[in-house]
Amino acid sequence: MAIMPHSGAPGRLATLRLLAQRFAFVALVLASFMLMLLGKADTLLIERVRLVVQDTAAPVLDVMSRPAAAVAQLFASVREIARIRADNVRLKEENERLLHWQTVARRLDEENRALHGQLNYVPDPATSFITARVVGDTGGAFVDSMLVNAGSRDGVRKGEAVFAGEAMVGRIAEVGLRFARVLLLTDINSHLPVMIEGSHAKAILSGENSDRPRLNYLSPNAVVQPGDRVMTSGDGGAFPPGLPIGVVSSVQDGAPSVEPFVHRYQLEYVAIVNYGLPGIIDGEAGEEGSSQ
């Protein structure tokens, strides 16, 4: 393309070529819109192609994320050294408190087991989990999702709950062979049935692409105060009830906002938990039925 003809018939050729280029450009713009429509329709072909691209990119991202993690770790350790004394005091206090709680928990566990025995209680299905590393923190301003380096070959299934420490941070939205995409609770597409600890008031936790998701559809006479713990309600059958999520941070102007226990930037390793519950997530049960 670098050699431009200068006169006569070749000149016409150049015009034609320019026209062809214009046409190709317009065609590609239209193709982008087509892609948007196709993506919206959730076709199987698009899904497959996406998975292939991501499966190819996942190992590369895995490698690239290692030095980034090392740098982050360096900064973190510098910060930690600065705080070591204060942390020590705090941890000692916390340990004392937790030891007390451990005694309480042991007693409650005993009691619980005894009561289960008396009631012929049907136990929840056994849980299993997979630990994975976050290799991609993606989406920029519009999507709050992450790529982790475990996929279907490791036993990850769509819809499973994702934990960091004890707190739920999201769920698996997409599964490739070697990677899975975690849709965080803060994503604008995330809606999760939750309840307030204590009062058991039900609500839907909706992401807003900000740090703090909001409680929607809270019953009007429910009393919610800052500091109340929010956990899953188990409605819908996708997750068991009582998984911790965060605390209510403010209750001004309508829907209260929730401060998650774990923030997006803190995620390095996550646990993907299978509760053995069927769940009703994005019609995924039907998909699974057809693929088997």
Added chain:
Amino acid sequence: MRHTLPFVATLLLILLVATPTRLPGFASIAPQLPLASIFYWAIYRPDLLRPWAAFVLGAIADTIAGTPLGVSSLMFLAVQGMAGSQRRILGRSFLMAWWGFALVGGGAMLLEWAATSLELVKLLPVRALAFQYLMTLTVYPLLAWAFARAQVALLQRS
């Protein structure tokens, strides 16, 4: 082989943007480096990064980021089209290019916002986008400098 530099560089930037930094709040305002790359090559070597390449790179970016498919393709093509049509003016000096990127990049990111909002049928918050725009604008000189070095080293024909 050397002529794949613009494509490969943009692809690497797409992956780089996706690596987790674990900095508080950084993920949502991380600069749109691939956009700057598309802009740069559209001005200085449009023959090495054709519209189809921008389209493919956009699709890859969307797939990796989990944004609605087609949105980045549209944004990349828009930047390439706008920058390419004004490349004689924008290519005159670095400041001219930077100023052009402020306009073209801003327009493209607004387009991205509109397209994503349309796709998700929700009005997305603009605050993070504004910061992302400023970050991208700030990083552009550094990226342009690196590209210029690479261009001189690998692509300059006598």
